[in-house]
Every structure is written in C-alpha cells, then in structure tokens.
C-alpha cells in the first residue's frame with residue numbers, strides 16, 4: 508500500500524470511528540487501542556458490544572419519534588390529532604410493554620451466553636485487588652516446589668479457551684474490567700465473583716480498575732496477554748520455574764542488595780529466601796509489560812526510579828521509597844530484577 512492510499516484508508520477508518528463514537532458519546536474516549544469496548548477481541552466482548560449498539564440505536568429511534576410527536580402536538584390543531592385515548596394506551600402501555608419485554612428476553616439471552624463456556628472446561632484464574640495492584644493466581648497450576656502459581660498485574664491466557672476469572676479484594680471494593688475481552692465485575696472483600704473472559708485474537712489487552720478505590724485508583728491497570736495455546740504452555744512452563752540464577756558479579760550484587768534491603772519481607776522471589784506476600788511476586792518480574800500496575804515501563808531505569816521513589820511516583824501506595832540505597836545498589840537491583848524473565 509503506498510503512502511497516499513494508506514492515509515485515505517486511515518481517514519476512512521477515522522470517519523467510521525467518529526460516526527460510531529458520535530452515537531455513543533460516553534464510549535468515545537476509548538475508541539481505539541488495547542482497551543476498547545468498541546474493538547472486541549473475543550465473543551463475550553462482541554455480544555456486549557452488540558447489546559450496547561442495539562440499546563443505543565433502539566433508544567435513539569424511540570427518542571426521536573417521541574420528540575417528533577411532541578413537536579407535532581405543540582403545533583397541530585387538536586382536531587388534526589385524532590384518537591387521543593388510543594395514543595395513551597398504545598404509546599403509553601402497549602408499546603413499552605412489547606419493546607421492553609423483547610429487550611429483556613434478549614438481555615437474558617446475552618447474560619446466559621456470557622456465563623456459558625460452551626461445554627469447554629475453563630481455565631481458572633483467581634485475581635485479588637489490592638490498593639493499588641492485582642495479585643493473580645492459577646489455582647490449578649503448581650510451581651516447582653508445589654505451591655500454587657502466583658504472579659501479578661498480568662494475566663496470560665490461551666486464545667480460544669474460556670477463562671473463568673474468580674475475583675475478590677483484600678481491602679476495599681475494586682472492579683475488574685478488560686473491555687476488549689468481556690464484561691466488568693466487582694471485586695468485593697470477603698466475597699468471590701466470577702466472570703468468563705474469552706480471548707480469540709492473540710494480543711495484549713489492557714484492563715483497568717473500574718471502581719474508585721482511593722488516591723491511586725487511576726494507576727491500577729493490568730495486562731491480559733492472549734497467546735496461541737502452544738505459546739501459552741511455554742509461558743506456563745517458564746513461569747513455573749524459580750528465578751534464574753544471577754549471571755555475573757553485577758546481578759549477584761543486585762540479588763544480595765535486594766535481600767539486604769529487606770525487600771523480601773514484602774516480595775517473593777522463588778529460589779531465594781525472599782518470601783513476603785504483601786507485594787507483587789517478583790520471580791519473573793522482568794518478563795512483565797509494565798511496572799507497578801501499568802504505572803511505569805518495565806526498564807532498568809524506571810525500576811531503579813521506582814525503588815528510590817515509589818512514594819513520589821505513586822503517592823500513598825504500600826511500598827516505601829528507598830532513598831537510602833546508593834546508586835550502585837539501586838542499579839544492581841534493577842539489573843538483577845530485569846534479568847528475571
């Protein structure tokens with residue numbers, strides 16, 4: 508495709524996007540990109556989009572019809588507006604009963620479809636919301652050593668297979684939402700909710716906490732990575748392994764400084780004495796797409812900045828800043844953690 512047709516193709520897509528967004532005011536902000544209810548990547552998100560479009564279009568048509576009637580009633584002479592009582596019964600009773608019942612039946616059918624796994628055994632994933640990050644557990648997968656596989660801020664799922672996400676919260680109410688893949692589900696302390704996600708198109712989709720949960724609610728995002736089934740199995744095998752041994756003096760120094768600084772009281776790195784549970788598991792943190800729940804890119808520089816100034820970057824989060832660590836220690840810890848793929 509040459510540059511000109513590329514541009515006009517882009518413009519055509521812009522027009523279509525703008526038309527859709529224009530009709531759906533509120534959703535206009537998430538018109539494109541990895542977090543978009545308007546660009547579903549799985550059948551559940553598609554069913555929700557269809558339902559939304561039908562409700563918006565149906566509501567729009569009825570609104571315009573009623574407004575036109577009201578306008579006509581204002582200007583028309585009474586004798587030119589026959590059948591007064593029929594309008595009340597037809598428009599006020601029969602019409603809403605028929606349309607609302609039909610819509611209700613359709614909505615029930617969609618809701619049923621959203622919780623249906625089509626006879627396939629779903630993959631189970633448990634996600635717990637914390638202020639302000641996500642703990643992710645695969646209850647049916649054991650790591651080398653026997654415990655349940657635990658990670659954070661990222662779900663990796665196989666394409667095509669339904670995933671049953673069991674959500675709860677550790678502190679306040681959060682809400683689990685990946686618009687490209689499925690519906691939205693409240694995460695309530697002491698209570699488990701379930702929702703089914705289906706990812707059909709491999710890719711990385713963004714999720715976001717959708718229930719205000721305190722100062723850093725906006726910095727509480729996560730990724731869902733949809734992988735072809737064989738790549739998913741490879742990921743699982745790698746994830747089950749403990750952290751790689753440090754290579755070279757700098758990585759070794761980084762691991763030692765990490766343990767010395769007390770990071771292990773909150774973080775687990777399998778294969779080292781660090782076994783804390785108050786913060787994200789860091790056994791394979793280097794392989795994640797972002798740091799601190801979508802707050803920073805996952806680079807050694809950003810990681811060093813996070814350790815030195817976590818409270819500056821994400822005020823009031825549950826990790827203290829470590830301004831006492833010298834530049835060499837900081838750098839070594841960051842290089843070691845980034846090596847843990």
Ligand SMILES: [Cu+2]
Nearest residue numbers: 681716720727
């Ligand atoms: Cu939240």
